[in-house]
Amino acid sequence: MEYMSQEGYDKLVAELHQLESVELPQVREAIAEARDKGDLSENFEYHAAKREQSRLLGRIRFKQRVLENARVIDTSRLATGSVRLLSRVQMTNLTSGSTMTYIIASPHEANLREGKISIKSPIAEALLNKKVGDTVEVRVPAGLLKLRIESIE
Secondary structure, three states: OEEEOHHHHHHHHHHHHHHHHHHHHHHHHHHHHHHOOOOOOOOHHHHHHHHHHHHHHHHHHHHHHHHHOEEEOOHHHOOOOOOOOOOEEEEEEOOOOOEEEEEEEOOOOOEHHHOEEEOOOHHHHHHOOOOOOOEEEEEEOOEEEEEEEEEEO
16 A cells, blocks of 8 residues: 555656556557558567557556555644654754755655655654654665754644
């Protein structure tokens, strides 16, 4: 079961719709055009289009499975006393003194540019169930981070 926000669920539905209704018909059309050009054994365009079709079908199946197992979380009912999925956490790196804010998101919604980190990431796993004022140590590829939780929304 995959828990996610309504926004993440809607985004996955839109991506699936795009793949099924736009990209897959384009690839099928490319296969038909390449097939019309003659000998399939030496037809590079045909083989490239078939590979693209296979890749697209794999992505479609993956997104369908994610959506089948998805459970949308009502963010208005979430407690803010401790860090949980979909919590916005502001923390301070005690080594450098820098402040950062992340939203703990499902792996399918994680996007560092948007400030969303996967609940399966080392930082998120260390923060889970912690409260404001708690200090955590996280081992990341760059070394050991000491973080203090400043606020949870």
